[in-house]
Amino acid sequence: MMTTYTVREGRTLRHEGIPAPEALRDAVWIDLLNPSPEEEKAVQAALCLEIPTREEMQEIESSSRLYKEDEALFLTASFLYGVDEGEFGSTAITFVLAERSLVTVRYATPKAFALFANRVLRTPALLASPDGVMLAQFEAVVDRLADVLERIGADMDRASKSAFRNARSTKKVKVKARDADLKDVLIALGQVGEVTSRANETLLGLSRILSFVGAEKSIAVRKENKGGIKTLMRDVRSLVEHAAFLNNKANFLLDAVLGIINIDQNGIIKTFTVASVALMPPTLVASIYGMNFAAMPELQWQFGYPAALLVMVVSAVLPILYFKRKGWL
Structure with missing residues (x-):
């Protein structure tokens, strides 16, 4: 135009x-x-x-x-x-x-x-x-x-x-x-x-x-x-x-x-890292007692199951307390 x-x-x-x-x-x-x-x-x-x-x-x-x-x-x-x-x-x-x-x-x-x-x-x-x-x-x-x-x-x-x-x-x-x-x-x-x-x-x-x-x-x-x-x-x-x-x-x-x-993003990754580290010891305990060996004394123990649960809880709490003491959480 x-x-x-x-x-x-x-x-x-x-x-x-x-x-x-x-x-x-x-x-x-x-x-x-x-x-x-x-x-x-x-x-x-x-x-x-x-x-x-x-x-x-x-x-x-x-x-x-x-x-x-x-x-x-x-x-x-x-x-x-x-x-x-x-x-x-x-x-x-x-x-x-x-x-x-x-x-x-x-x-x-x-x-x-x-x-x-x-x-x-x-x-x-x-x-x-x-x-x-x-x-x-x-x-x-x-x-x-x-x-x-x-x-x-x-x-x-x-x-x-x-x-x-x-x-x-x-x-x-x-x-x-x-x-x-x-x-x-x-x-x-x-x-x-x-x-x-x-x-x-x-x-x-x-x-x-x-x-x-x-x-x-x-x-x-x-x-x-x-x-x-x-x-x-x-x-x-x-x-x-x-x-x-x-x-x-x-x-x-x-x-x-x-x-x-x-x-x-680093905060999110830190949360996942702490969660994975805290779950590793309980997973190890559960893996041990998941073995199919005949000679395991705890299998015949009356308090073996609650004791195993207690060990898993304690092993998960201790890393979290350690991380808090170090100031990582």
């Missing part, structure tokens, strides 16, 4: 579909979502630009993601999307920055893009220049990532409190309930790690784009927007550091939760 944004008489005009070539050349921002071959051909014919294919956008080397053709800059990065829906992922988005138009090629809709599109309709000043539109989009993405990282940090704090509260609790907690809580904590920490890694991927992609645009001497980037590039780079660096901090904290909490689980 093609959506064009044009400013006329101080108002933002939004058009969906393929417009006339003149209208396409007048558009400040051309947004291509899952573009059809006809839409790609229309943009290429009107702007004399080569729109990259989806396969080309998936390339990971820098020379395929950041390059210049004539005076147009081709900038590709991976962006986080779908966090609110719980089905998050990363999608490659290409920004083709020309002197008079900005073309975005994408196959998913990050929330920051949807919010920015609505904001453009209310604020036509955002469409003053193509590079200004791109930098404003990057600013919206950075603001959105900051909100995501803040929420992820809050979720991680709740998960850590839940884990350590159960670990420190002196009350008897049902095993199933405690296992369910620890499972929820592990799932939450796994999601935190996944989201922070994808957010970090987005931030690193933005950092490369901003560095490339700031160093590239192109007429598509206006002097008045150079300061905005430096500000965005500082914001991106601060978020990269915060994402790294959250990732390290998630790894620490993951190790702590796994340690709690190991302690619980």
